[in-house]
Amino acid sequence: MSDSSAVSHALAFANAIDDQSELPYAARRQLLDQLLTQHLPNQHARVAFRGQLGLSCARRSWSVWEATFPEETGPMAAAESAVAQAIADQTDKAREREVLGELKADLNERLLLGEAFFAAVYAGFSCWATVRDVLAPEATTLPPAESELQLSPEDWDPFFSPRSRWPGGPRGTGWGTRRSEERSGAGTWRRQYPTRSRKRVSAQAKSHRECVCPRKTRLLLRFRAR
Secondary structure (H helix, E strand, O other), X not given: OOHHHHHHHHHOOHHHOOOOOOOOHHHHHHHHHHHHHHHOOOHHHHHHHHHHHHHHHHHHHHHHHHHHOOOOOHHHHHHHHHHHHHHHOOOOHHHHHHHHHHHHHHHHHHHOOOHHHHHHHHHHHHHHHHHHHXXXXXXXXXXXXXXXXXXXXXXXXXXXXXXXXXXXXXXXXXXXHHHHHHHHHHOHHHHHOOHHXXXXXXXXXXXOHHHOOHHHHHHHHHHHHO
């Protein structure tokens, strides 16, 4: 990829930046597609680029995770490992898919800790999305949509996940709250989540109760223990 031509290509989208100083999803999707297909020669280079791009986004919000879970480094370690393997073209896809599933279960369980934890959890989902993109069979496209809010949270890119981390969700939609409710209501994630890990997260919730409504936290922990 020529740095100058890629930069020029990106600058051509400057007029699409909206009044919130963001490049809307549809424009970002178009730009990424063009960069990948016109400036990168093969699939390996495209996967490595997507991985590095996602990791850059994840690192920008990582301090939010560290402030809440200072001793937990799993999400970033998973993202950095996946990207390093992608760059070296030595991805162990079977193992990385296992890591991806474990990380997703862990993050979904943390959503049950309450809105005070959404900031950190969505920063963690940026790492998860980075690993997901490295493992995607085709790294040349984003799902078609006009806005991320038209997509399942499973399809959010590493840039959007930390943007949606604040209580109430992106652009005041309540998306973050709805996602937490969907996870807690179905019970699916609790069945997939290892018992020893549930105990660890429950202990973290207890230690953080001053940050979360005590009554709500107790109800969540009681529901999860059923």
